[in-house]
Amino acid sequence: MDLKEIFAVNLRHARNRRNLTQEELAERSGLSSRYIGAIERADVSASVTVLGRIADALGMEPEALIRKSKNGHSD
Numbered sequence: 196m197d198l199k200e201i202f203a204v205n206l207r208h209a210r211n212r213r214n215l216t217q218e219e220l221a222e223r224s225g226l227s228s229r230y231i232g233a234i235e236r237a238d239v240s241a242s243v244t245v246l247g248r249i250a251d252a253l254g255m256e257p258e259a260l261i262r263k264s265k266n267g268h269s270d
Contacts, residue, residue: 199237199239202237203234203235205261206231206235209259223252226245234249246260246261
């Protein structure tokens with residue numbers, strides 16, 4: 196699993212655990228919901244700036260979103 200896929204899985208799990216829709220996360224992070232969806236599908240590689248904005252919107256540290264864990268996601 197590459198870093199883009201790890202980020203996709205971790206982001207989806209973190210967002211779902213917070214009961215947020217892609218649209219709600221997009222609003223909180225100042226990004227488009229289409230872009231959030233593309234990140235969650237691992238269709239695009241997000242910049243470190245975007246990683247930081249998403250992490251802030253989720254109330255977590257950026258490294259948690261790109262950390263590979265035994266169960267496939269972090270946080």
